Amino acid sequence: MTTPRTVLEALTRSPLGFLRTAWPWRALGYLLSGGGFATGVYLGVAGLLTAPVGTFARVLCAGALVVFAVALAGPLERRRLALVDRGDGDGRGSGDRRRPRHSTRTAGYGAVSVLAVGWMDLAVALVSLGIPGFLLLTPFQPTALPWQTVAGPVAGALLLPVAAYPIGAWAAVRAAVGRAVLFPKDRELREVVRSRARLVDAFETERRRIERDLHDGAQQRLVALTMKLGLATLDLPPGSAAARQVGEAHALAKEALTELRELIRGIHPQILTERGLPAAARDIAGRCPIPTDLDLDLPGRLPAAVEQTAYYVTAEALTNIGRHSGADRCRVSARCHDGVLRLDIEDNGSGDADPARGTGLVGLADRIAAVGGRMLLSSPPGGPTLLRAEIPCAGPSS
DSSP: OOOOSBHHHHHHHOTTGGGGSSHHHHHHHHHHHHHHHHHHHHHHHHHHHTSSSOHHHHHHHHHHHHHHHHHHHHHHHHHHHHHHBOTTTSSOOHHHHOOOSOHHHHHHHHHHIIIIIHHHHHHHHHHHHHHHHHHHTGGGOTTOOHHHHHHHHHHHHHHHHHTHHHHHHHHHHHHHHHHHHHSTTHHHHHHHHHHHHHHHHHHHHHHHHHHHHIIIIIHHHHHHHHHHHHHHHHHSOTTOHHHHHHHHHHHHHHHHHHHHHHHHHHHSOHHHHHHOHHHHHHHHHHHOSSOEEEEEEOOSOOOHHHHHHHHHHHHHHHHHIIIIIOOSOEEEEEEEETTEEEEEEEEOSOOOOOGGGOSSHHHHHHHHHHTTOEEEEEOOTTOOEEEEEEEETTOSOO
16 A cells, blocks of 8 residues: 555545554644744734834834745745645655746735634644643642543543544645645646656557567568578579569568568667667668758767657658658757757748648657657748757656
């Protein structure tokens, strides 16, 4: 069973086991940190408003304190969320890795937390712990009856573990609201990206298996067949019907072997694995029907996933240029800058490339996005066309 990633998961998955974990303490720390911060702000405002200075100065200082507290509350909420939401279960809290997209949303949520919700956090924690705490202290109350001095501590000891449930439940509600406000759809988007990356990895593994099977199986049999047909041609009388038929079969076998080698190269090019992206790009350009200029300036080998993506983007883009663009010249350039591979593929064709027309551009964009990159396209009617792929050299973000 996987470790719970949030206090809500821990509470709903095993209500009795919840008490044996650190989640009740994490939930209590979550509530007390928010309530304590709000209390400190209010005490500070109260102290400033009663300070022996002018009214204008008191109001100005109190207002400045509130503004500063509201600005600080947004980042604090992100950090506090790490107590009750471990993100993806890798040991790092949500607040350490995620960044909200809307600063206004963050500031508004911080203001609500300081001015209103922080008090509720503190109230839930104090009431939940205050009732059993009051009962545990019954023997020290001067008005307590003899039976109360015995029954009170027993009832308090029984109720103290129960206090973990309202604290955990309120912390779960607060965390869910904070996650929805500060990081809308963030978790779902990360899971989609990871799922897509896993699919690409599985697809690449299958491609390599097929390439290996074709190379070691079908290709070797075709080579043996071609050699046998060639030897048989030598043993037949020249010009005979049998020699012609065997010669035709020999030619067909050589064509099939050539096509199979092209298929294997397309599935997973050996040159990419052995010599890297520049050599593989030169191989693609050499087979492209359109004259292609190369400008590749790369600092050695790149991660395998990056090289594979860049290779297939280049191959598909040059194939599209040869089939659809009407260009008589194209250019491929590649640079690495700040940990990002920028691959530009240009042509002087008629332009007006449209992903909706099924020219493979949607597939290219999906493949680039699967490794955390993005594709940009400029193709006005009349040309020229520029396709740019920006691929992080560290792979998809997690």
